[in-house]
Amino acid sequence: MEESRDGDWTLVARKPYFGLPTACPVCLPVYIYLKFARCPFNLEINSAYPDSDQIPYVEGGTYVAYNNEKGGVIQQLKQDGVVDLDSEFSSLPEWVSMKAMMSSWLADAITYELWLGSGENSAKQIYYSDLPWVIGKVLFVKQVYDVKQRFNISKQNAEKKEEERMAVIVSTIASANTMSKNKLFHPCRPTSLDADLVGHVLFTLKALPEDSVIRAALLEHGNLVRYAERHKNDFLTSGQSSASASNFQPPPSAAQASSKPKRKPKREKTEEEKSFQRKAKYFIGAQLVAVLLFLSLLGSSSKADLDEDDED
Amino acid sequence: MAKPDEFKPDSPSENPKTEVDDENGDDGYEEEEEEETEEHELDEEEDDEPEPQLRGRIPQSAVRMQQAKLQGLFQRLQTQTVPLRVHDVLIKGNTKTKDYLIESEAALFKNCTTMQQILEVSRAVNFRLQALEIFDSVKITLDSGPPELPGTSNVIVEVQEAKSPLSGEIGAYTKAEARSSTVEGTLKFKNIFGHGDLWDGSFAYGWDNLAELSAGVHFPRFRGASFPLDVRAFLLSQDWLQFSSFKERSMGLSVALLSSTNHDLVYNLGWRTLTDPSQLASRSVRMQLGHSLLSSLKYTFKVDRRNSPLRPVRGYAFAATSQIAGLAPDSRCSRFLRQEVDLRYAIPLGILNSALNLGISGGIVFPWGTGFKTLPSPLPDRFFLGGNSSPISSLGGPTTVWGYRTRGLDPTEPRRQLKSNGGDEDAADPGVDFLGGDLAVTAFADLSLDFPLRWFRDRGIHGHIFASAGSLERLTQNAYKDFSLQKFVSSFRTSVGAGIVVPIQPFRLELNYYYMLKKFEHDRGKPRFGVTFSM
Numbered sequence: 001m002e003e004s005r006d007g008d009w010t011l012v013a014r015k016p017y018f019g020l021p022t023a024c025p026v027c028l029p030v031y032i033y034l035k036f037a038r039c040p041f042n043l044e045i046n047s048a049y050p051d052s053d054q055i056p057y058v059e060g061g062t063y064v065a066y067n068n069e070k071g072g073v074i075q076q077l078k079q080d081g082v083v084d085l086d087s088e089f090s091s092l093p094e095w096v097s098m099k100a101m102m103s104s105w106l107a108d109a110i111t112y113e114l115w116l117g118s119g120e121n122s123a124k125q126i127y128y129s130d131l132p133w134v135i136g137k138v139l140f141v142k143q144v145y146d147v148k149q150r151f152n153i154s155k156q157n158a159e160k161k162e163e164e165r166m167a168v169i170v171s172t173i174a175s176a177n178t179m180s181k182n183k184l185f186h187p188c189r190p191t192s193l194d195a196d197l198v199g200h201v202l203f204t205l206k207a208l209p210e211d212s213v214i215r216a217a218l219l220e221h222g223n224l225v226r227y228a229e230r231h232k233n234d235f236l237t238s239g240q241s242s243a244s245a246s247n248f249q250p251p252p253s254a255a256q257a258s259s260k261p262k263r264k265p266k267r268e269k270t271e272e273e274k275s276f277q278r279k280a281k282y283f284i285g286a287q288l289v290a291v292l293l294f295l296s297l298l299g300s301s302s303k304a305d306l307d308e309d310d311e312d
Numbered sequence: 313m314a315k316p317d318e319f320k321p322d323s324p325s326e327n328p329k330t331e332v333d334d335e336n337g338d339d340g341y342e343e344e345e346e347e348e349t350e351e352h353e354l355d356e357e358e359d360d361e362p363e364p365q366l367r368g369r370i371p372q373s374a375v376r377m378q379q380a381k382l383q384g385l386f387q388r389l390q391t392q393t394v395p396l397r398v399h400d401v402l403i404k405g406n407t408k409t410k411d412y413l414i415e416s417e418a419a420l421f422k423n424c425t426t427m428q429q430i431l432e433v434s435r436a437v438n439f440r441l442q443a444l445e446i447f448d449s450v451k452i453t454l455d456s457g458p459p460e461l462p463g464t465s466n467v468i469v470e471v472q473e474a475k476s477p478l479s480g481e482i483g484a485y486t487k488a489e490a491r492s493s494t495v496e497g498t499l500k501f502k503n504i505f506g507h508g509d510l511w512d513g514s515f516a517y518g519w520d521n522l523a524e525l526s527a528g529v530h531f532p533r534f535r536g537a538s539f540p541l542d543v544r545a546f547l548l549s550q551d552w553l554q555f556s557s558f559k560e561r562s563m564g565l566s567v568a569l570l571s572s573t574n575h576d577l578v579y580n581l582g583w584r585t586l587t588d589p590s591q592l593a594s595r596s597v598r599m600q601l602g603h604s605l606l607s608s609l610k611y612t613f614k615v616d617r618r619n620s621p622l623r624p625v626r627g628y629a630f631a632a633t634s635q636i637a638g639l640a641p642d643s644r645c646s647r648f649l650r651q652e653v654d655l656r657y658a659i660p661l662g663i664l665n666s667a668l669n670l671g672i673s674g675g676i677v678f679p680w681g682t683g684f685k686t687l688p689s690p691l692p693d694r695f696f697l698g699g700n701s702s703p704i705s706s707l708g709g710p711t712t713v714w715g716y717r718t719r720g721l722d723p724t725e726p727r728r729q730l731k732s733n734g735g736d737e738d739a740a741d742p743g744v745d746f747l748g749g750d751l752a753v754t755a756f757a758d759l760s761l762d763f764p765l766r767w768f769r770d771r772g773i774h775g776h777i778f779a780s781a782g783s784l785e786r787l788t789q790n791a792y793k794d795f796s797l798q799k800f801v802s803s804f805r806t807s808v809g810a811g812i813v814v815p816i817q818p819f820r821l822e823l824n825y826y827y828m829l830k831k832f833e834h835d836r837g838k839p840r841f842g843v844t845f846s847m
Contacts, residue, residue, distance in 0.1 A: 012598075048602025054588075059595065062729035066591055080731060132605040132644045135583055139603070279641040291567075 009034075009041040013056040014126055016045070018206040023126040025110050025207075027056040029192075029199030030073045032231070034058070036190040037083045047130030051139055058082075072103075074192045086191045095193060098175065102196040105172045108151070110200060112165055113214050114207075115147040122207045133277050169217050177221040194231070201228035394427035399457040399464035405471040408506045409446060414469055416533050417441050421467050430454065430465070441471065444532055445479075445510060446503040448472045477502045496524075508532045521551040528566075542568035546582075550692075555719040556745045557593035557727060558601065560692050561585045576612040581605075584646070586691065594725035594745040600691045604646040608637035614707060621705050622815045623760065623772065624658035625667040631707040637693075643681060646690055650677040652709030665774070666761035671703055673710040674753045679788060689788045694748030697721040697782045698836065701846035703756050705820050710752040713782035713837075714844075715807040715826030719746045720836030721784055744834050749784025750791075751800075756780035760813065772815045776822075781806040806830045807837065820846050 011034060014024035021043060022031050034041050046055055053068040058077060065076040078084040089095045113119045127143075128136030148154075153161050176197060201224055208215050218224065388394065398421040403414050417440045424430045434452045441450045449472040457464030481498045496516030503509060510530040517523055528544030544566040551559050564582025571577075586601045593601070611634050618627035631654040638647030652675040659668045675695050679687040695710055698720035703712045713721065724744035760776040762769050783804040787795060811824030822844035828837050 044599075046599075046602065048604060050603075052601070054591065059598070062594075062726050064591075064598075064728045069591070130644060131603060132640075132642050135603050135605055276642055283641050 009039065009058060009060040010044055011041055011056060011058050012044045012046050014045065014050070015047050015130060017126055018122070020202060020206055022056075023122075023203070023207055024056070025107070025114065025200065025203045026067065028203055029195045030056045030058070030067075032199050033074050033085070033192055033195035034083070036085060036195060039083070050127035050131070050136075051143060074195070078192075085189075086193075088189075089191050089193070095191070099193045099196070101172050101175060102193060102200065105168050106176075106196075106200050109165055109169045109172070109214055110203065110208075111147060112151060113212055115144050116151075116153070118212045119208045122209065126207070129273060133280055166213060169214050173214075173217050173221060173224070177224055190231075197224070198228045198231045201225060202232055395425060395463060396427045396430060397457075397464045398422060398424055398430060398467050399461055401467045401469060403469050403471070406473060408473055409471070409503060409508065410506045413444075413506075413508045413533055414441065414471065417444075418467065418469055430467070434467075437469070441469070444508050445500075446474055446508055448474050474502055477504065522548070523550070524548045540568070540571050542566075542571065544568075552719070553588075553590055555696075556691070556747065557590055557597050558586045558588050558691065561587070562606075564606070574613060574615055576610075576614070578610045578612075580608050580610065584692065592727045592730075592742050594727050594747075596688070596725050596747050597691065597745050600688065604690070605640070605642075605644070606637055606646050607640045608635055609639060610635040616707070618656065618658055622818070622820045623774065623813065624656070624669055624704065625665065625760075626658050626660045628658070629656040629707060630654065633709065638681065647681040647684075648677055648679045648689055648693060650693060651675065654707045654709060656704070656707070661759075661761075664762045664764075665769075666759065669704055669758040669760065670756070671758075672753070672755045673703070674751075675709045676751050676787070678750060685792075686789055689750050691748065694750060695752035695784060696746065696748045697752060697754065697784055700842070700844050702820055702822055702844045703754065703780065704758055705846045710754040710782065712780075713754055713805060713807060714756065714778060714780040714809055714824065715828055715840070715842070716782075716805070716831075716835060716837035719748070721746070721782065721805060722832050722834050723747050723749065723784065723786060724834040746834075747786075750787040751785040751795075752782070753800075753804075754780065754782035774813050775810070776813055777808075777810045778824075779806065779808045803832075804830070805832065805835060805837075820844075 011027075011031060013022040013027035013031060015022070017023035020028060022028055022045075031043070041058075046052075049055060054066045056067055056073055058065045058073055060082075063080075063082075065073050065080065065082070067073050070076040070079060078086060114123050123143075124136070124140060128140055131139070151161065201218060204212070204214050204218050205225065205228070401415060401418045401421055403411055403418075406414060418437050420433045420437060421430065424433055434454075438450050438452055441447060451470040451472075453468040453470065455466045455468055457466055479500045479502065481500070483496065483498075495518075496514050498512050498514040501511040504511060508531065511528070512530075513527045515523075515525050524546055525548075526544055526546035528542060531541040533540065546562070546564060546566060548562040549559070550561075553559060562582045562584045564580060566582075567579045569577045569579055582605070584604050584606050588597065588601055612631065613633075614629075614631040616627075616629040616631075618624035618629050621629075631652075633650075633652040635648075635650040637650070638645050652673070654671070654673045656669065656671040659670070661667060677689045677693055677695065678684070679689055681687075696719040697710060697713050698716035699712050699718045701712050703714070706712070724746050726744055727742040729742065756778060757780075758776050758778040760774055762774050768774065781804045783800060785791075785795060785800055785803065806829040807826055808829060809824050809826040811822050814821040814823070823841070824844060825839075825841050826837070827839045828835075831837055
């Protein structure tokens with residue numbers, strides 16, 4: 001077992017895609033938040049568990065901050081004293097209300113768009129492209145059903161829900177635009193609100209298709225787009241910062257940490273994936289035919305032997 | 313029930329088909345094999361000598377004659393070879409069951425050349441037909457062959473198909489997919505399509521928190537094949553939270569492609585999911601949570617020449633299991649190679665029915681494919697040592713070191729540490745996860761002997777003194793670079809003990825005292841009394 005990882009933090013997130021370090025709309029704000037904190041951390045990819053609500057999570061030694069605990073990873077990191085970028089702003093009412101809108105309304109709208117709207121192909125690429133075809137297909141159908149249950153969507157109220165969603169998107173983005181003009185977002189002292197905003201905007205621009213409703217609404221507010229792009233350039237080109245870790249507490253000592261293989265993000269090629277799916281179907285069909293042929297040949301040879309003996 | 317061996321020869325005068333002595337220079341001897349009632353009726357029909365037929369009474373002279381004939385026949389069968397061939401096998405009584413099924417089971421008759429062989433084969437065929445579990449009774453009768461073919465006979469196989477196609481069972485089994493022995497209840501539907509097919513639905517519970525729901529079909533000879541075909545759909549759940557902080561759920565298909573006394577070839581296609589509801593798993597376990605597709609072929613070769621698997625006194629046993637997973641063009645399947653080997657040897661010592669049993673088991677698992685050197689082996693397929701089963705009975709790879717609890721050997725990794733509600737202080741120690749090993753070796757020596765008291769001997773209860781050793785090692789993720797034989801040998805844990813063995817067919821119950829000679833910090837084993845239960 002290697003012990004070279006003492007003192008290292010690791011973010012376990014979904015796979016990178018669309019030019020983003022992690023293409024999952026839940027994982028990206030956490031990634032950006034850690035980048036804002038300017039402390040080195042490793043990014044590990046988990047492609048085998050797309051339906052887990054534990055991911056993303058941050059781990060260091062025996063410490064783990066899961067996404068489904070204590071209000072999310074960022075909230076847990078703040079509560080546990082690991083990293084807190086919001087200490088100066090968390091008492092501001094505008095900041096709190098904007099944070100709530102970002103983490104609930106806008107996040108839900110993106111989730112809806114991703115699973116029930118125009119982002120279906122994006123969802124398959126992000127979550128299921130590294131899983132065998134059958135498993136990915138079943139999990140996708142299950143996830144779509146779960147999202148419908150979560151938003152209480154049925155055939156009868158689908159249109160009404162869509163109208164409500166549109167209204168929410170427009171008002172949230174407009175509010176964000178207003179807040180950005182009022183200097184609520186601090187490029188020099190970013191908070192988790194900035195991380196949410198940048199994460200959601202980048203995901204919308206990069207991962208959702210051009211006919212996406214959210215994307216169209218967002219492009220009407222250029223300052224938000226520019227703000228997000230600037231941050232993207234910052235953390236994508238700077239790499240892991242080695243600046244002082246005043247905002248980041250070191251992880252607890254990891255006794256006997258095991259060796260940790262880094263799952264390198266795979267470069268997916270659409271054509272290769274399609275050919276794999278084709279080959280899988282041919283393989284299953286060929287196996288069935290081979291088994292049937294084998295059994296029928298055996299049966300006919302045994303029958304031939306019996307017939308010969310009868311003639312004797 | 314069938315009585316295939318019951319027959320009574322007629323006297324030459326009574327049966328015109330029977331050839332007597334060497335009148336024609338033919339040493340052939342034909343006899344007729346019938347039930348007593350049919351024999352009695354035939355006697356009445358062919359009896360040329362008029363005798364007073366008293367109701368319910370056979371004349372004493374006829375009885376004496378029959379007895380004399382029988383004795384003569386038995387003597388002849390014991391001392392002489394009676395040449396007789398089977399001309400034809402006639403099947404009666406099957407309204408639903410396909411002829412080919414019964415004919416294939418009765419195919420052994422065609423190689424018979426003597427009466428003795430025919431009788432022996434009759435027993436075997438009767439047993440095999442009964443074993444199909446689709447007949448209420450099986451009756452095999454020998455009749456004389458066509459007159460133009462002397463020295464031949466016809467075999468009449470009369471079956472009575474099961475009246476009720478439905479049956480239920482509760483028992484203890486070891487199945488292809490189960491990793492340990494299980495207790496299960498089964499509901500069976502028999503012979504629905506006439507191919508001897510057995511459809512069953514079953515629920516099984518194993519000793520190591522295994523629960524399995526499955527449904528399957530068994531074809532004894534599908535379209536004349538010489539081996540059975542088993543197809544099984546299963547839903548399996550295994551709880552390892554206590555030991556390794558994960559739960560395993562699998563669903564899929566298992567096809568037994570080849571099944572005979574010594575060989576087993578099984579194909580498994582399954583969707584496997586590892587979860588951690590406790591959210592306490594260590595880092596190595598967290599990395600393995602999620603979904604995977606398992607497409608594997610597993611071949612087992614087994615030979616057991618011991619006099620008894622429950623209390624072997626002499627003989628040897630050998631088993632080797634090879635598994636290759638990842639048999640699909642999709643590289644996203646779980647890919648690994650797994651090999652297990654078992655060897656057992658029993659040496660009789662001649663005093664008090666004592667015997668020295670020696671055994672060694674080894675196993676290795678390693679991933680294959682692109683980047684295999686840095687990939688971990690799948691957690692459920694690694695080797696874990698420890699448990700409450702005896703290594704003497706089981707031939708399932710390295711699993712047990714006497715005295716150590718289930719999955720009780722290193723390597724381990726600390727679990728997630730939670731902060732208490734109070735503040736900065738950590739909560740209670742959550743313990744460690746047992747991660748298993750890619751390489752495992754176990755060995756044991758067991759001296760068994762009878763107790764002096766007859767009461768124990770009559771019940772098979774005996775004592776034993778034993779010693780065992782075992783070790784696990786990681787090889788994957790470049791750990792093989794640090795592997796050395798010396799280090800591996802020095803990592804062996806050892807234990808000794810003594811106890812009483814109570815054989816309760818088909819189980820072996822041991823009441824033992826264990827003492828650990830060598831153990832590591834996190835190994836779960838200590839000097840104690842314990843019970844071992846295996847089959």
